[in-house]
Amino acid sequence: MTAPFAPAPYPLARPRRLRSSPWVRRMVAETTLSPSDLIWPLIVHDGAEDRVPVPSMPGVFRLSPKAAAEAAKEAHGLGIPMVGLFPNVDPSMKDTVGTGATDPDGLVPECIRAIKDAVPDIGVMTDVALDCYTDHGHDGVLQDGRIVNDPTLERLAEQAFIHAHAGANVVAPSDMMDGRVQAIREALEANGFQDTLILSYAAKYASAFYGPYRDAVGSARQLSGDKKTYQMDYANTDEALREVAMDIAEGADMVMVKPGMPYLDIVRRVSETFKVPTLAYQVSGEYAMMKASIANGWLDEDRAILETLHGFKRAGCAGVLTYFAPQAARLLGA
Numbered sequence: 001m002t003a004p005f006a007p008a009p010y011p012l013a014r015p016r017r018l019r020s021s022p023w024v025r026r027m028v029a030e031t032t033l034s035p036s037d038l039i040w041p042l043i044v045h046d047g048a049e050d051r052v053p054v055p056s057m058p059g060v061f062r063l064s065p066k067a068a069a070e071a072a073k074e075a076h077g078l079g080i081p082m083v084g085l086f087p088n089v090d091p092s093m094k095d096t097v098g099t100g101a102t103d104p105d106g107l108v109p110e111c112i113r114a115i116k117d118a119v120p121d122i123g124v125m126t127d128v129a130l131d132c133y134t135d136h137g138h139d140g141v142l143q144d145g146r147i148v149n150d151p152t153l154e155r156l157a158e159q160a161f162i163h164a165h166a167g168a169n170v171v172a173p174s175d176m177m178d179g180r181v182q183a184i185r186e187a188l189e190a191n192g193f194q195d196t197l198i199l200s201y202a203a204k205y206a207s208a209f210y211g212p213y214r215d216a217v218g219s220a221r222q223l224s225g226d227k228k229t230y231q232m233d234y235a236n237t238d239e240a241l242r243e244v245a246m247d248i249a250e251g252a253d254m255v256m257v258k259p260g261m262p263y264l265d266i267v268r269r270v271s272e273t274f275k276v277p278t279l280a281y282q283v284s285g286e287y288a289m290m291k292a293s294i295a296n297g298w299l300d301e302d303r304a305i306l307e308t309l310h311g312f313k314r315a316g317c318a319g320v321l322t323y324f325a326p327q328a329a330r331l332l333g334a
């Protein structure tokens with residue numbers, strides 16, 4: 001005997017109908033991923049060789065300015081709109097105030113010029129911070145064991161000006177000093193660079209996932225202590241919204257959340273709250289973690305790359321900085 005309230009023997013609503021073939025899945029997809037969403041971070045160096053492998057980041061190389069220009073050409077051909085520059089300079093060039101950061105003939109200005117000569121139409125972004133140039137590996141000026149905020153601002157403003165002057169389109173302060181967006185914006189305005197974009201690493205967390213990068217740029221050896229007095233505590237979310245609000249008020253055009261995959265909740269809240277282009281950085285440790293699994297045959301490389309990058313779009317990103325950029329662009333049919 002049937003129960004008085006027996007359910008129908010079939011479901012009336014079947015979400016699986018919308019997944020039943022590739023064409024319908026494609027038609028109803030809520031988000032898309034394309035090469036236009038990708039920014040390729042390039043590690044550059046002042047060494048003699050054109051390409052030196054980074055051991056903790058298989059597939060990533062330290063590039064000479066010439067090789068960086070070739071990489072930018074490749075990126076442009078793949079439809080990648082922008083590359084970022086991250087310098088590894090000879091340790092003998094490093095000092096406590098990061099003098100090398102403001103050398104107009106330094107490695108980064110040289111790379112900017114080489115790229116702009118070779119591929120005028122690609123966006124060039126630079127990292128504004130002192131850590132690659134200081135003998136203590138911190139992003140700011142060190143005095144009596146403390147990273148001092150305001151004296152660092154002048155250094156950063158000068159560094160950003162030098163990058164803009166060399167032809168950078170986007171300057172991206174990654175140091176997390178208070179007030180640096182305003183200091184940079186004022187320096188740019190005062191020197192005729194009102195069209196230079198500022199991409200602020202607004203919500204940058206003190207993270208274990210920067211480890212391989214610090215090997216790549218050669219700041220790991222130097223770094224004394226941690227960066228917790230300036231980078232954010234990963235327990236916090238509301239604080240990220242306050243940081244972003246300040247940077248927008250100070251003149252940032254775009255904001256970044258960093259690291260990426262463990263922080264997509266922050267991306268979601270930032271992009272929904274502020275409606276400004278929100279980028280995220282799939283950082284070196286995320287890359288290394290995936291590459292190690294891939295090398296062991298534990299993850300399917302192509303599928304894992306596209307799935308993680310699509311996750312950034314779903315969370316609300318306008319773009320993603322990723323060492324997988326050229327590979328992903330090829331997978332996307334570029």
Ligand SMILES: NCc1[nH]cc(CCC(=O)O)c1CC(=O)O
Binds near residue numbers: 227284
């Ligand atoms: N100015 C520092 C900077 N800019 C980009 C990264 C990390 C990028 C990565 O891990 O891929 C870092 C590291 C840090 O803050 O120690």
Ligand SMILES: [Mg+2]
Binds near residue numbers: 176177178202246247
């Ligand atoms: Mg801030």
